[in-house]
Amino acid sequence: MTRGENKKKKFHINNVSLLITIVLFVAMFIFGSIRYDHFFSISTFLNLFNDNAYLMIAGIGETFVLITGGIDISISSTVAFTGVFMAHCLEKGMPAFVVICLALLIGITVGAVQGSLIHYFKLQPFIVTLAGQFLMRGLCVVISEASIPINDSFFKGMALGRIPISFGEAKPLNGKIYYYVLIVMVVLLVSIFVLKKLAFGRAIYAVGGNEQSAALMGLNVARTKIGVYIISSFCAALAGIVFSFYTLAGYGLQNMGMELDAISSAVIGGTLLTGGVGSVFGTMVGAMIQGIIQTIVTYENLNTWWTKVTIAGLLCLFIVIQRVIAVRADAMKGKATAE
């Protein structure tokens, strides 16, 4: 009896934030569907993935870091740098496969260096990744000041290749996803598996909950902390690749401030910046909410900066909601007893 109640309460506390996010998403979708013609369609929904794939991937990577209680603000530059780097290499005639591998390798290296600095020298993640951000943004311009177009056939194939998805004859029931959306799905599923099922994933939550305790319980804190920064940078590099598919160009000034979009996706999706709580699924929904706001703003024919204004309002709302939930949860802490 009591056990059942306990379970219910736990569900309540852990997921209420994510639940609100999902409800909000549905509400916005309905709002758009009523207000605008042609809004209600499979294609509108799928385009959220098509247009935000890179943000989702980067956001999922960022979520790993946030769960440990850290932060990684270098990801936007990593996205830009890998983009410019790949465009440059492809221009020089290197094969696509090699270029992609190199880009991912860069991501891993950047993450490993940043993570090691943060862990071994006990530096603030904010400052270390800020330095990383400046460094890579600067390196973009070292490679090329101008935008470099990508003409590689594989990249072009990925940019245009899509899978039609149809639920019937009517136009709203038809849509398509680009191949690279599949990468998002793979990243999402692997991330969920890692976080839920692998010892490494659980250690991430443990470190976020209480780093000292995690160390005293014999968990490898160094590996965990450096690991999440590697994952974050790796995902950023992957996002850079997807972004190149999306734009077919590499440009050093693209995606300025995208790290904040990624972080806000995570927060809207229920991740606590204090660490210990968060889910990658939530981050994806958070990115979709940002996408749908963008879509509505476009339909409304407003300046695109209204997207930012709306997201700012949403972020405030969510931070307050999280605080309220935390206070309520605090009140319940220590109250459960043995049966």
Add this chain to the structure above:
Amino acid sequence: MSNQEKLLTMTGISKSFGKAVKALDNVQFELNAGEIHALLGENGAGKSTLIKVLTGVEERDKGEITLDGKTIHPRSTDEAQKVGISTVYQEVNLCPNLSVAENIYIGRAPKTKFGGMDWKKMNADASKLLSGFGLNLNVQANLDNYSVAIQQMIAIARASDIKAKVLILDEPTSSLSQAEVNKLFEVMKKLKAEGMGIIFVTHFLDQVYEVTDRITVLRNGAYVGTYNTSDLPRMELVSKMIGKDYAALNKSVLDSKAEKKGSDKGEPFVKLDNVSHQGTINNIDMDIHKGEVLGLSGLLGSGRSETARVIFGLDSVSEGELKIKGEKVNFKHPIDAIRKDIAFCPEDRKTDGIIGDLSIRDNIVLALQTKKGLFKKISKKEAQILADKYIEQLEIKTPNADQLIKNLSGGNQQKVILARWLATNPELLMLDEPTRGIDVGTKAEIQKIVIDLASEGMAVLFISSELDEEIRCCQKIIVLRDMQQAGEVSDEEISQSAVMEIMAGGDNA
């Protein structure tokens, strides 16, 4: 090894922090299989450091550790665990955001065929393990849903389940109730019978005599001796721990108390008239006179600390009247109470009291500075004089006032907190569990300070869950039960049984 039974030996262990502080000096320790061995000593004696060296948290400067005849040199908790040394710390070192089951099994969770964690098996195992401890919990709930006591039991369950040869319990009982302590002892005896060696660090001498086989005493970082528990009388043990004659110290406490029998029974300094605070206390009626040590007793959650919180303005008075020197007050913030010369040392000195990264001096002047207001800065010179005065008066063990407070032992930290409030020259001093987790010697010292302060005319509200201590210090004890005043005893009537009877609620429960 010559002796088959010997499980762990530590010889010649030395460890210094910096040049000045020698935490351990040529200390030895040995543990047999199937033995519960108490490691005792005052705060600062080096117990924690010895444990830290053994568990790889700190690296030793010198000395040798052998486990099962093999020399070991653990450099991390993880390594120590791998060779079979498992530890439960005083503060619960688990992750509040993970489930109970995860906290037990994290790092060594059962796996499914696909390499992922087997949550089902893990939850089932956790339930089974905990039921062996008499705990029937929802293992899928987050850890922080449970009380500290239960969390501590979970930590012990975790440590005992790891295939450990040596289990270290570092003051595991300070947050446990008597029933839970008994349960823990059952488990300890069971583990002992299975051949595990248990190192038990505690401040409760009753528990030492109840459960341990041998005792090793440390003092000031040096080895004093190892004794069979049954051969060592309690008085002698305490004397070995504090290095002076405990009987004399104890007598001085009692003498002080006897000396200051009468207190002026004029107008009470604080008068609580039917005071309630929604949800924590109901209709509390009490007076605190100057020159009196008033004890507040009751079980955890009975409203002891909550009463002090209301007097200190942390919680508002929702019904009834609070009068200071006959004048009705309505404190909105603690600063209002501080300005009325009230001081409050809260229960949890770690989170509510000390500011670890400040020096002793800065910690001491903190409350006085608050009282004076932010713009009347206390000069460094004044602060130094104050700090030196209290370091001497309260016998705070530190090389100087510049020492960071986090480097002090618990008892000395508590003294600094006490000094902080004494510096404000309070008329009412409220102490919530001032001696928790402090060794007997320092305990007696603090008790004596409290009594002396009262004889100098201060009003003292003394909250403690150790009845023994209240009885020694207080002239009157008010017993709370279920957030209400259940009764009071004073002067000659004060006795353990009288208080406990009221606590338990003999007549109308």
